Structures are given as C-alpha cells and as structure tokens.
Amino acid sequence: MTPIHSFKSAAAEKRSHQSYFKIGLSVDCVIFGYADKELQVLVIKSDLKEFAGQWSLLGDLVRPEEDIDEASYRVLEERTGLKNVFLEQAQAFGECDRHPSGRVVTIAYYSLIDINNHKLQFNENELSWKPVRTLKKMAFDHRKILDTCLQRLREQVFEKPLLFNLLPVKFALRDLQELYESVLGEPLDRRNFRKKIAVKEWLRDTGELERSVVHRPGRLYAKSQSGKR
Amino acid sequence: MTPIHSFKSAAAEKRSHQSYFKIGLSVDCVIFGYADKELQVLVIKSDLKEFAGQWSLLGDLVRPEEDIDEASYRVLEERTGLKNVFLEQAQAFGECDRHPSGRVVTIAYYSLIDINNHKLQFNENELSWKPVRTLKKMAFDHRKILDTCLQRLREQVFEKPLLFNLLPVKFALRDLQELYESVLGEPLDRRNFRKKIAVKEWLRDTGELERSVVHRPGRLYAKSQSGKR
DNA sequence: CTGAAAATATGTACTTATTACACATTAGGA
DNA sequence: TCCTAATGTGTAATAAGTACATATTTTCAG
Numbered sequence: 001m002t003p004i005h006s007f008k009s010a011a012a013e014k015r016s017h018q019s020y021f022k023i024g025l026s027v028d029c030v031i032f033g034y035a036d037k038e039l040q041v042l043v044i045k046s047d048l049k050e051f052a053g054q055w056s057l058l059g060d061l062v063r064p065e066e067d068i069d070e071a072s073y074r075v076l077e078e079r080t081g082l083k084n085v086f087l088e089q090a091q092a093f094g095e096c097d098r099h100p101s102g103r104v105v106t107i108a109y110y111s112l113i114d115i116n117n118h119k120l121q122f123n124e125n126e127l128s129w130k131p132v133r134t135l136k137k138m139a140f141d142h143r144k145i146l147d148t149c150l151q152r153l154r155e156q157v158f159e160k161p162l163l164f165n166l167l168p169v170k171f172a173l174r175d176l177q178e179l180y181e182s183v184l185g186e187p188l189d190r191r192n193f194r195k196k197i198a199v200k201e202w203l204r205d206t207g208e209l210e211r212s213v214v215h216r217p218g219r220l221y222a223k224s225q226s227g228k229r
Numbered sequence: 230m231t232p233i234h235s236f237k238s239a240a241a242e243k244r245s246h247q248s249y250f251k252i253g254l255s256v257d258c259v260i261f262g263y264a265d266k267e268l269q270v271l272v273i274k275s276d277l278k279e280f281a282g283q284w285s286l287l288g289d290l291v292r293p294e295e296d297i298d299e300a301s302y303r304v305l306e307e308r309t310g311l312k313n314v315f316l317e318q319a320q321a322f323g324e325c326d327r328h329p330s331g332r333v334v335t336i337a338y339y340s341l342i343d344i345n346n347h348k349l350q351f352n353e354n355e356l357s358w359k360p361v362r363t364l365k366k367m368a369f370d371h372r373k374i375l376d377t378c379l380q381r382l383r384e385q386v387f388e389k390p391l392l393f394n395l396l397p398v399k400f401a402l403r404d405l406q407e408l409y410e411s412v413l414g415e416p417l418d419r420r421n422f423r424k425k426i427a428v429k430e431w432l433r434d435t436g437e438l439e440r441s442v443v444h445r446p447g448r449l450y451a452k453s454q455s456g457k458r
Numbered sequence: 459c460t461g462a463a464a465a466t467a468t469g470t471a472c473t474t475a476t477t478a479c480a481c482a483t484t485a486g487g488a
Numbered sequence: 489t490c491c492t493a494a495t496g497t498g499t500a501a502t503a504a505g506t507a508c509a510t511a512t513t514t515t516c517a518g
Contacts, residue, residue, distance in 0.1 A: 094297030191497070192477065214485085214492085215484080215492070216494050403466080444466080445464075445514045
C-alpha cells in the first residue's frame with residue numbers, strides 16, 4: 001500500500017511521481033440552456049479521430065495551480081463569457097478506459113444559463129446548443145455524464161430555484177411550467193404547479209403582462225430577490 | 230485553452246505531461262460503523278509532520294490501471310478485509326492547498342460496515358474507530374469530507390436501507406431507532422418511526438426475542454431479502 | 459409469590475401536503 | 489361582435505407526517 005498521506009521516503013516519492021502522477025485530471029461541464037421549448041446542452045465537436053463527428057461536453061485539464069471549482073468556472077467562462085452563474089459539482093468519472101488517449105479522470109459539473117443572454121465566445125469546433133433529447137451518442141462517456149447531471153438537476157428543481165437561470169428576466173408562468181416539464185420529462189397539472197411554486201416565494205410579480213400573444217396575456221414574473229441561486 | 234479532448238500535437242502532449250499530469254489523484258473512504266450507541270468512523274493517525282497526532286481518513290493514491298471505484302474498494306478491503314459492501318462516491322475535493330506535500334485531488338467515498346463482523350487488517354498507525362462526535366479536528370480537509378459524507382448519508386437513510394449494514398444480522402427495533410437517531414442527530418418518536426419503517430418492507434421478523442435484557446424483550450428483526458443494499 | 463421497574467407494542471386525532479379536476483375571464487383576430 | 493385560445497382560480501379527496509398515552513410483558517428484589 002502506498003501511503004498517500006505520508007510521502008515519507010524519497011523513494012516512495014519518486015515512485016509516486018513515476019507511476020501515480022500519470023493520471024490526467026479534467027473537468028467537464030454540462031451547461032444546460034433552454035430554447036424551442038426544449039432543454040439544450042452546450043457541446044462541441046470532438047476532434048479525436050476515435051470520436052469523429054460526435055459531440056462532446058466542454059472540458060479541460062485542471063491546471064496545477066487552480067482549484068477544481070476554479071477550473072470548471074474557467075471552462076464555463078471561456079466558452080460563454082459568463083461569470084457568477086450557478087455551477088455545481090455532480091460526480092467524478094474515473095474508469096480506466098474512458099479516454100482513448102490515456103488515463104484521464106474527470107469531474108463533472110453542471111450549470112444553467114440563459115441562452116439568449118450571452119454570446120458564445122469561440123465558434124471553433126462547431127460549439128453549439130443541442131437538444132438533450134437528440135444527443136443519442138456522444139464522445140467518451142459524455143452521454144453518461146450528461147444523464148447523471150440531468151438526474152441531479154431533476155432532484156433539485158423543486159428544492160432550489162435553479163431553473164430561473166434558464167429563463168429571461170421576465171417570464172410567464174406558462175413558460176416556467178413548460179420548462180419544468182421539459183426538464184422532468186412529464187406533464188404537470190397547471191393549478192397544482194402554480195400552488196407548488198407559489199408557496200416557495202421564488203417569484204415576484206412584475207405587474208406587466210405578456211405582449212404579442214394571440215390570446216389572453218399572462219402575467220410576467222421575475223425571480224424574487226429572496227430566491228437565491 | 231488546452232484542448233483536453235484532443236491531445237493533437239506532440240508539443241501539446243509534452244506540455245500536458247509536464248505541467249498537467251502533476252496532479253495527484255487519491256480516494257478517501259469515510260467508513261462508518263456503529264458502537265456504544267454512537268456513529269463511529271474508521272481513522273488512522275496521520276504520519277505527516279504537519280498533522281502530527283491528528284486523525285485522517287483511509288485513503289490512497291489511485292493506481293494508473295484501476296478505476297476510481299476499484300481504488301476505493303481496494304482501500305476498504307485492505308483495511309477491513311471486507312468485499313461486496315456498500316460503498317458510494319460522495320464528492321471530489323480539489324482545492325490546491327488541501328495537501329501540504331503537493332497537489333492532490335481526492336475523491337471521497339463513504340461506506341457502512343458492521344464493526345463487530347470483521348477484524349481490522351493492519352494495526353499500524355493506530356488504525357481505530359472513533360466516534361464522529363469526538364473528532365473535532367482532523368488532518369487535511371478530512372473533517373470537511375466527513376461532514377459531506379455524513380450529510381449525504383442523512384439524506385439517504387429513509388430512501389435506501391443503508392443503516393442495516395451497520396447492525397448485526399438480528400436486531401431489535403429499538404436498536405434500529407437508536408442508530409437512526411445517532412445518524413440524524415435528533416430523537417425520533419417511537420410509534421412514528423416504526424410506522425415509517427414498516428411501510429418500506431425492509432424488515433423480516435425472525436420470530437425470535439431479545440435475550441438477557443432486564444425488561445420485556447423486543448422482537449428481533451433481520452433485513453428482508455427485498456431490501457437491497 | 460408478589461410487586462416494582464423498565465421496557466415493548468400499539469392506535470387515533472390532527473395537521474399538512476399532494477392529487478384530481480372544471481369553469482369563468484380576458485385579449486386578439488376575423 | 490363573436491370566436492379562439494389561452495389565463496386565472498378553488499375545492500374535495502387522499503396520502504403523509506406529527507403528536508401523544510396506555511396496557512402488556514419480562515426480570516429482579518424482597
């Protein structure tokens with residue numbers, strides 16, 4: 001057994017650096033958006049020949065001088081220009097053969113951003129939004145990572161006001177309900193949904209109404225101040 | 230930005246190995262037990278001078294040829310001799326300065342075992358069980374890791390039949406309730422607790438009664454077959 | 459043998475949360 | 489002015505969670 005928490009002898013240390021420090025460490029970000037009434041995820045074309053034509057999540061190796069949380073924020077900011085957005089660690093994925101070019105353990109994060117309230121920074125490698133539904137196969141184990149993050153998100157949506165991050169500042173309750181339905185993958189009863197949201201005090205009535213709808217307009221709401229990320 | 234998922238040029242690859250592959254990767258196991266009506270955790274004396282006299286969790290560097298899950302099982306088995314027990318990943322911890330000897334990112338796992346149903350394998354470094362309550366300060370960020378795992382455990386105890394792993398095969402309902410109270414850190418109403426457990430069908434009545442108690446003996450139960458880990 | 463001690467086993471009323479479900483109202487457009 | 493398509497709203501029924509008290513069973517002491 002290698003005493004991880006000791007590093008005592010020089011020999012042990014050398015051995016560590018020779019064999020144990022050859023594991024690469026990366027972060028991968030599952031960046032969710034919402035458009036066309038569907039949950040979307042930000043992906044990039046893989047440039048590994050093994051995965052030619054397949055989509056992969058946004059990720060990067062963790063730098064020696066940055067925390068893993070910093071690394072994930074960096075990846076997010078480099079691609080979206082956004083800072084100070086919700087970003088949370090989901091899980092580490094560390095199967096030996098998950099990366100064809102070598103041993104890379106990755107730590108998955110997920111984030112929620114408003115697609116229309118930012119511009120993608122680099123359009124290299126066909127960086128783009130894809131509906132989660134349509135991504136059958138992805139590079140690496142990224143479909144599995146996406147599923148894990150989506151599941152985590154589903155567990156959280158009624159606990160924390162996360163989904164507001166996917167919407168513009170003002171939105172109708174119908175928009176919010178459709179978003180919840182997209183994320184949860186099931187229809188919700190309108191009255192029960194409104195009641196459930198109402199008791200949480202996540203919403204602030206802006207006093208405004210929808211415009212340009214061909215029916216009775218709904219009230220527009222915004223995330224209330226008390227509703228934290 | 231380093232293209233983590235490409236490794237295209239030789240120069241980039243060299244740079245990767247020079248700077249990015251210098252992050253150590255470990256697993257740390259929070260191994261819970263139950264004794265003296267208290268939740269216990271398996272710890273070892275740190276042999277780092279920075280943490281002289283402090284307790285640390287059981288961990289080890291991940292080997293290049295093993296999955297991270299395998300690594301955590303290995304740590305658990307090396308110390309307890311146990312295989313095929315519940316062990317689940319909680320979270321990765323990757324602050325730059327969490328390890329005084331260098332950059333080591335660790336992935337935390339937690340496990341639940343029956344203290345009396347195994348023998349500790351190595352008694353080096355004062356490997357021992359300590360009540361969670363009494364561990365104020367620990368080596369590294371291990372107290373934080375412990376807290377995270379404990380919180381995760383608390384969220385799960387009424388969802389999955391986890392705590393049975395901490396008890397002997399046969400136990401009275403009072404034992405089970407006391408265990409739940411230890412883990413949750415709060416008293417529970419006896420009648421409501423029994424009702425809550427009953428509907429889950431995690432228990433099988435063995436037909437036996439407690440012995441050598443100085444009062445009316447309680448029925449002994451065992452984990453039912455349907456109740457998975 | 460009896461009584462005291464200490465725990466087990468159990469049910470009900472109250473409150474809160476979840477579900478199912480229908481109709482009057484409003485604005486736009488023809 | 490009427491039609492369309494949506495908004496906005498309440499109640500009854502069920503399920504889940506909480507608070508709470510008494511009779512029963514065993515051991516032990518006298």
